[in-house]
Amino acid sequence: MSATTSARVFDAERTIGRLLIAMTYVSVALMGVGVVLMFANGISPLDAGPPLDPGDLGAEILGLQPAGFLWLGLLIVIAAPIARVVLAAIAYARDRDRTMVLVSIAILAVLAVAVAVAVTGGE
Amino acid sequence: MVASGIGAGVFGSLLGLGGGILIVPILTLGFGLDLREAVGVSLISVIMTSSAAAGVYLERHVANMRLGMTLELFTALGALVGGSIAFLLAENVLEGLFAVLLGYVAFTMARPRTETAHDTSTLDIDPDGEAEPAQEVSTLERLSGEGYRVRNLGLGIVGASFAGIVSALLGIGGGIIKVPLMNVGMGVPLRVATATSNMMIGITAAASAIIYVARGGIDVYSAAPTAIGVFLGASAGSRLAHRVDLRILRWLFVVVLIYTAIQMLLRALG
Numbered sequence: 001m002s003a004t005t006s007a008r009v010f011d012a013e014r015t016i017g018r019l020l021i022a023m024t025y026v027s028v029a030l031m032g033v034g035v036v037l038m039f040a041n042g043i044s045p046l047d048a049g050p051p052l053d054p055g056d057l058g059a060e061i062l063g064l065q066p067a068g069f070l071w072l073g074l075l076i077v078i079a080a081p082i083a084r085v086v087l088a089a090i091a092y093a094r095d096r097d098r099t100m101v102l103v104s105i106a107i108l109a110v111l112a113v114a115v116a117v118a119v120t121g122g123e
Numbered sequence: 124m125v126a127s128g129i130g131a132g133v134f135g136s137l138l139g140l141g142g143g144i145l146i147v148p149i150l151t152l153g154f155g156l157d158l159r160e161a162v163g164v165s166l167i168s169v170i171m172t173s174s175a176a177a178g179v180y181l182e183r184h185v186a187n188m189r190l191g192m193t194l195e196l197f198t199a200l201g202a203l204v205g206g207s208i209a210f211l212l213a214e215n216v217l218e219g220l221f222a223v224l225l226g227y228v229a230f231t232m233a234r235p236r237t238e239t240a241h242d243t244s245t246l247d248i249d250p251d252g253e254a255e256p257a258q259e260v261s262t263l264e265r266l267s268g269e270g271y272r273v274r275n276l277g278l279g280i281v282g283a284s285f286a287g288i289v290s291a292l293l294g295i296g297g298g299i300i301k302v303p304l305m306n307v308g309m310g311v312p313l314r315v316a317t318a319t320s321n322m323m324i325g326i327t328a329a330a331s332a333i334i335y336v337a338r339g340g341i342d343v344y345s346a347a348p349t350a351i352g353v354f355l356g357a358s359a360g361s362r363l364a365h366r367v368d369l370r371i372l373r374w375l376f377v378v379v380l381i382y383t384a385i386q387m388l389l390r391a392l393g
Contacts, residue, residue, distance in 0.1 A: 009188070010184065013181045013182070013184055013186075013188055014181070014182050014184075016178075016181050016188075017177070017178045017179065017180070017181030017182030017183075018178065018182060019178075020174045020175070020177055020178030020181065020325075021174075021175060021178035021179065021182075023174065024171060024174045024175045024178065024354070027171065028171070028351060028354055031347040031350065031351055032351060034343075034347055035125070035347055035348050035351060038344065038347075038348075043344060044344070045124040045125075045344050045345045045348045045349070046124075046154065046344075046345065047344055048342065048344070049342045049343040049344035049345070049346075050343070051339050052336055052343075066344075067343060070343040070344070070346075070347040071343055073347065074167060074336075074341070074343060074346060074347065074350075077167055077170050077171050077174070077350070078167075078170060078329050078332050078333065078336070080170070080174040080325065081170065081173070081174060081177075081325025081326045081328075081329045082326070082329060084174075084177075084322075084325065084326075085192070085326060088188060088192060099265070100189060100192065103192050103193055103196055104192065106196050107192065107195060107196050107199055107326060110196065110199040110200055110203055110330060111199065111326075111329065111330055111333065113203060114199075114202075114203050114206065114330045114331075114333045114334055115333055115337065117203065117207055117334065118206075118333055118334040118336070118337030118338055119337055
């Protein structure tokens, strides 16, 4: 443990590490199912895939549509590092490390701006 | 495409590179995807391998989470800028930039390795002997780890922002920029710099991946098989590392990179 890392943050690093690994395996499993369904339905990776429609994800998964599994897996891939920042922010807040809480919030704010830019700029 | 991903993952893992530097040329030159689409696919592969590696590094307390999060704020800002301008630049401009990147990576791999000189665990003495302002000393000490002291935070912020822009434009993790930046420029031991860079890649690529997803820049049918392939290949590569003569592999890879850079440049020139 470094001189600047408290026991609480030290423990949080282990938890965050395990969360990242777990989310990666879950996303690989979901995308693996999606790829098997793709090939079973004669879909080539070079075919044009459907865009993301969050409202249809549940129905696509229940209907064993490959796109549902693929998109859910892909969203979990993107969510994993964001979850890491949220957990780190909580650990730093419990540790009363205001600077790192502010850094964490700023990172999340940049990601929120990315969403806003993407949504407004894509129209 | 899964097989290509596995190949890129194995080579990338053996040579200490992310899959992005290989995936983008394979998808554009091999499968005929346009470069922006290949970058979107690559970003997903990059986040996946980064999360798996960062998870292990954090569990083992190798990565410097405080330094990584401070710098990734600026890589994320850079990625936000890069992800936005990627959709404004002409395809051949991006291809030309990628060719330059491939040439740079080939050059860094071909030159004699000197980073071990910086890979000391006792970098707690400022080699320049210059006193830092009191406020900065405090900040730098908080960002430092056991046995080393971080220096040149300003350089780190500028370099991290640049790495974020390049990552979003070209679909690479940016470790090729961040690791030397932290190791040589900021006095972070190589092992810690590699682990911390891996951790940072996730947020950097996520910031631009969000923009690509929302703008329809990621094709899920090509992204998922490739990402799975890269993940499997990277896992296998980490187990093969001690059985392979990396010197031969490195030179073979330099030749492949130069050839690919020329092909990409020709494509950019039409």
